[in-house]
Amino acid sequence: MIYADKTVIVTGAGRGIGRAVAAAYAAEGAKVVLAELDADLGQEAAEKIIAAGGHAEFVPCDVSREEEIVALVAHTANEYGTVDILINNAGISNPHSAGFYELSADVWDKVLNTNARSVFLATREAAKFMRKNPDGGAVVNLSSTRSLMSEPNTEAYAASKGAISALTHAMAVTLGKDGITVNCISPGWIETGDYNELREIDHKQHPAGRVGKPEDIARACLYLTAPENNFITGAQLVIDGGMTRKMIYEP
Template sequence: MTFTDKTVIVTGAGSGIGAAVAAAYGDAGAKIVVAEKDVKAGKATVTEIEKKGGNSMFVETDVRRPEDIEHLVMKTVETYGKIDILINNAGVSRFKSIYELTVDDWDDVLNTNLRGNFLCAQQAAKKMRDNPDGGAIVNIASTRAFMSEADSEAYAASKGGISALTHALAISLSKDRIRVNAISPGWIETGDYGGLRSIDHAQHPAKRVGKPEDVARACLFLTDPRNDFVTGENFILDGGMTRKMIYEH
C-alpha cells in the first residue's frame, strides 16, 4: 500500500499503538502529523519517522481541549494543504472500583476518549470534505466495548460510545465521501513483548498476543482508497478472544 499523496493525523502518537500507526504511514510515504500532549514523546515519534526518510511534524495536542483540536487541524492544513486521513487513537483509562470512581475520573476518560474522538472527527471532516475524493477516519475503540472485566465502567462506556459514534459518523459524513470505521483491539502488548508468558500467547486462538503493528496494518487497510466499500464497521482485532467461550473448571 502506498500513501505518498496523503496527509495523515494520528492522535496519541507519542507511544504504543499511536507511534506504530504513525510509523507505518510514514513508511508508506504519507505526510504524518503527530498529535500528542506529551511533547517529548511526540517529538521522539517525529524523529523516528524522519530517520527513515519520512515527512512528519509534531503538534502539541490535548484532545480534551477543543481549542487544541482546532489548532491541530489549522496547522495541518497550513503545512500540508489538506487532511486525508485521521486516526483517532488518543485515549486514557481509569480502572477503579465502582465505589471509588469519581466524577472527575469519569469526565476525564469520557472527555478524552469519546468527546475527543468526536471533536477531532468533526474538525477534520470540515477539511476532508473539500478533497475531491473525501477522506477516511479510523477510531480506535476496544473489545471492552463488548465485554468487560470488573472496575472498567468509564473505559468501557467510552469505548462503547466510540463504536456507536463510528457508525453514526459514517452515515452523516457519507455525503461528503468520508468513510469512518473503528478498530477494536484486544490485548495489544505495548511494553516488553519478550517478557510475556507462554500462557499469555496460548490462550489466544491466534496463539499470540497482539502487537501495535497489528493495529497499524489494520489502519492502512481501512484507509486505503481501494477499500472504499468499507465504512461504518468495527474491526475486532483480538486474536479471536471475543469468539472464545471461557469457563472456569
C-alpha cells in the same frame, strides 16, 4: 506507495499503537502529523520517523481540550493544504485505583472527554477539510474489545469505548455523502511493552496463538483507509487474536 500524496493525523502518536500507526503511514510515503500530549515522546517518535526517511511533524495536543483539537487540525490543513486521513487513537484508562462506588464524576468526565468526545471533535474538524477533497477522506477510530466485554471496575473506560463504536456508525452515515468513510478498530491484548517478557500461557490463550503487536493494528489502519476500500464504512473490526469468540468458563 498509495499514501505518497496523503496527509495523516494520528492522535496519541507518541507511544504504543499510535506510534506504530504513524510510522506505518510514513513508511508508505504519507506526511504524518503526530499529535501527542507528552512532548518528549511526541518529538522522539517524529524524529525516529524522519531518521528513517519519512515525513513527520510533532504537534503537542491535549485531546480533552476542544481548542487544542481545533488548532491541531487547522495547523495541519494550513501546513499541508488539507487533511486526508485521521486516526483517532489517543485515550486513557480509568486514571484511578478506586472501585465502582468511589468513581467520581470528575474522573468519569475526564475519561469520556479524552476518549470519546475527542473522537467527535477531531472528526468534526478534519471532515471540514476532507469534504473539499476530490476523493473525500477516511477516519479510523480506536475503540476496544472493552466495548464488548469488561473486567470489574472499568465503567468509565468501557463507556468511552462503547461510545466510540456508536459514534463510528453514526458519523459514517452522516459523512458518507461527503465521501468520507468512518470505521473503528477494537483491539484486544496488544502488547506495547517488552514482547519478549510475555509468558507462553499469554500467547496460548489466544486462538491465534500469540499476543497482538501494535503493527497488527497499523496494518489494519492502512487497509481501512486505502482509497480502493472506500466501500467499507461504519464497520467495527475486532482484532484480538480471536479472544472475544472464545468461551471461557472457570473450572
